[in-house]
Amino acid sequence: MKLKPFRLSVLGLSLLIPAALGAVVLFLAVYSAQAVSFNGLDFISGITWDLGNLYGDPVTVRGVQVPPGANYGILVFIVGTLLSSFIAILIAVPLSVGAAIFLAEAVPAKIRPLLSMLVELVAVVPSVVFGLWGIAVLIPLIAKYIGPGLSAMLGFIPFFAGGNAGGGYGLLATSMVLALMITPIIATTLLDALLQVPKENRESAFALGATHFEVVSKAMMPMVRSTLVGGIVLALGRALGETMAVLMVSGGAINIMPATIFSPVSTIASFIVSQLDSAEQDPTNMAVRSLAEIALVLFIITLAVNAGAKLLSSGVLNVRNNKR
Amino acid sequence: MSATTSAKSSSPKRSQQELRRVAVSMAGWTVCGLALFMVIGPLLDVVWVVASRGISVFSIGLFTTVTNGTGGGLANAIEGTLVLSGGALLIAVPIGVGAGIYLSEYGSNKIGSLIRFLSDVLTGTPSIVLGYFSYIVFVTTLGWQFSTLAGSITLAILIVPYLARISELALRQVPVSMREAAYALGANDPVVVFKVVLPGALSGVITGVLLALAISVGETAPLIYTAGWSNYMWNGQLTHSPIGYLTYVIWSFINQPSDESHALAFAAAFIVMLVVLCINIGVRLVVKRTKFI
Numbered sequence: 001m002k003l004k005p006f007r008l009s010v011l012g013l014s015l016l017i018p019a020a021l022g023a024v025v026l027f028l029a030v031y032s033a034q035a036v037s038f039n040g041l042d043f044i045s046g047i048t049w050d051l052g053n054l055y056g057d058p059v060t061v062r063g064v065q066v067p068p069g070a071n072y073g074i075l076v077f078i079v080g081t082l083l084s085s086f087i088a089i090l091i092a093v094p095l096s097v098g099a100a101i102f103l104a105e106a107v108p109a110k111i112r113p114l115l116s117m118l119v120e121l122v123a124v125v126p127s128v129v130f131g132l133w134g135i136a137v138l139i140p141l142i143a144k145y146i147g148p149g150l151s152a153m154l155g156f157i158p159f160f161a162g163g164n165a166g167g168g169y170g171l172l173a174t175s176m177v178l179a180l181m182i183t184p185i186i187a188t189t190l191l192d193a194l195l196q197v198p199k200e201n202r203e204s205a206f207a208l209g210a211t212h213f214e215v216v217s218k219a220m221m222p223m224v225r226s227t228l229v230g231g232i233v234l235a236l237g238r239a240l241g242e243t244m245a246v247l248m249v250s251g252g253a254i255n256i257m258p259a260t261i262f263s264p265v266s267t268i269a270s271f272i273v274s275q276l277d278s279a280e281q282d283p284t285n286m287a288v289r290s291l292a293e294i295a296l297v298l299f300i301i302t303l304a305v306n307a308g309a310k311l312l313s314s315g316v317l318n319v320r321n322n323k324r
Numbered sequence: 325m326s327a328t329t330s331a332k333s334s335s336p337k338r339s340q341q342e343l344r345r346v347a348v349s350m351a352g353w354t355v356c357g358l359a360l361f362m363v364i365g366p367l368l369d370v371v372w373v374v375a376s377r378g379i380s381v382f383s384i385g386l387f388t389t390v391t392n393g394t395g396g397g398l399a400n401a402i403e404g405t406l407v408l409s410g411g412a413l414l415i416a417v418p419i420g421v422g423a424g425i426y427l428s429e430y431g432s433n434k435i436g437s438l439i440r441f442l443s444d445v446l447t448g449t450p451s452i453v454l455g456y457f458s459y460i461v462f463v464t465t466l467g468w469q470f471s472t473l474a475g476s477i478t479l480a481i482l483i484v485p486y487l488a489r490i491s492e493l494a495l496r497q498v499p500v501s502m503r504e505a506a507y508a509l510g511a512n513d514p515v516v517v518f519k520v521v522l523p524g525a526l527s528g529v530i531t532g533v534l535l536a537l538a539i540s541v542g543e544t545a546p547l548i549y550t551a552g553w554s555n556y557m558w559n560g561q562l563t564h565s566p567i568g569y570l571t572y573v574i575w576s577f578i579n580q581p582s583d584e585s586h587a588l589a590f591a592a593a594f595i596v597m598l599v600v601l602c603i604n605i606g607v608r609l610v611v612k613r614t615k616f617i
Contacts, residue, residue, distance in 0.1 A: 027460060031460045102356040122366075124604045125597065128575050132574050180366050241453070295453045298450055302449065
């Protein structure tokens with residue numbers, strides 16, 4: 001085979017992408033190795049994150065030097081991440097399904113591009129700008145109206161009690177901002193799928209005497225259900241890794257499990273940003289290594305979710321091709 | 325469509341069940357319309373709030389003076405954002421476009437699909453994970469400290485997969501017959517790519533570069549622990565010296581007590597949002613006109 005220098009050089013450039021990904025995983029793994037052996041399984045089941053006495057003489061525990069009293073447990077942040085993303089999905093799915101249906105079927109074709117562009121633009125607004133809007137608009141709204149209102153209606157359930165705790169910052173604010181950021185992902189995925197439903201299916205439903213809304217909800221939605229699930233999982237992947245907006249509105253809890261929807265929370269991503277400053281003070285470096293372990297955990301969670309989304313969406317393609 | 329209209333006009337007497345179905349449909353459309361409003365409404369409110377509060381503090385001084393602890397101008401942050409994003413593009417564009425060339429021209433094989441898959445994985449990796457990676461590698465292990473280069477490399481890692489994917493899509497739009505014609509005239513690989521395919525797909529590649537620029541201008545999390553923050557103009561050093569950027573102002577100044585700090589945060593947010601939205605709207609308008617992608 002003849003050697004082709006040009007092809008080899010562009011291949012080399014493109015291999016830099018997997019190389020960067022490999023380097024990220026490798027360096028995080030190597031750097032956190034000591035923390036992994038020190039923390040063991042308590043890392044993901046413990047709820048106490050304590051840097052220990054940073055000014056005391058380091059003690060040797062399980063073969064590594066750590067500040068006295070140091071204990072690294074991240075269950076609180078895992079729960080905060082999963083819970084806030086889950087509630088965000090609960091809010092975002094009905095909104096984006098409704099929006100996508102309205103865009104696909106009720107909006108005149110002439111203004112559909114404009115409106116769908118607006119929906120797409122929600123996705124490109126930087127996270128930190130959403131955080132700023134959250135602080136300036138959403139937090140006061142939650143503290144004054146949404147929080148007390150929710151408590152008044154659902155306060156008999158302990159999870160919704162105490163509507164003005166935390167002055168608006170907390171799980172609800174986090175979930176609402178996250179929901180806002182992920183709706184365009186679900187909505188545009190669903191919109192594309194709805195626009196691709198074959199004309200024959202719509203027309204046969206109409207011919208059976210279904211109202212327009214019944215055509216959409218009973219004939220078209222079942223066809224795009226798996227695409228919808230793929231879009232939701234993709235949105236979940238985005239919500240899990242979201243950092244700045246969460247950091248700005250979550251209230252930042254440490255060592256305490258969220259008790260109600262108004263409790264302050266921390267997600268894995270926001271915790272990394274908020275803690276690195278203090279972790280740097282640790283002379284044994286174990287805190288920084290433990291943060292690397294957290295980053296690794298976050299990477300693994302999002303990788304699993306994104307791989308799930310990919311599998312789901314590739315499965316969808318097969319089904320659609322088979323049907324044709 | 326005709327089915328519904330005939331059902332509506334056929335008989336004035338409707339059965340109980342039919343009335344209920346029509347009512348449910350009406351309610352369904354109302355709920356869907358409200359949902360659309362609740363998706364777009366917050367976006368318009370974000371733009372309105374940030375624009376109105378941001379513009380009100382615009383002055384010449386905002387662009388000529390540097391930040392101090394609580395207020396001042398944004399000159400250092402604007403310059404820093406330009407330097408960091410420019411640096412990221414300098415690193416990422418050759419790699420991303422090169423990867424796009426490989427994937428579109430020679431990548432219809434196992435290696436190509438593996439690179440595509442891993443590139444998607446990198447796209448899905450949370451930006452804070454990339455930031456933390458850069459922190460432990462460039463900032464501490466290599467000892468660059470908070471620096472321009474560490475920030476730019478982090479942003480470059482973040483945007484390379486987008487560039488590769490969009491470049492690949494753009495290059496694939498160029499008809500195969502043009503490549504065949506060039507090869508038939510005796511052109512070799514680089515000539516075909518650089519004289520025929522790349523010029524044909526230039527608008528698409530530029531689209532990708534602009535979108536990557538928008539992403540890098542709006543990023544915060546991966547920069548906090550790689551670029552650091554500085555109240556002064558960039559001193560031209562690539563390592564061992566932190567640099568300011570606009571998104572940091574938004575994040576940190578809104579948490580300070582004074583109104584002056586808040587005003588500065590909104591001004592910074594307005595500039596960032598303006599750049600990001602202009603790029604994205606512009607690209608979408610152009611893309612629609614040329615029917616690209």
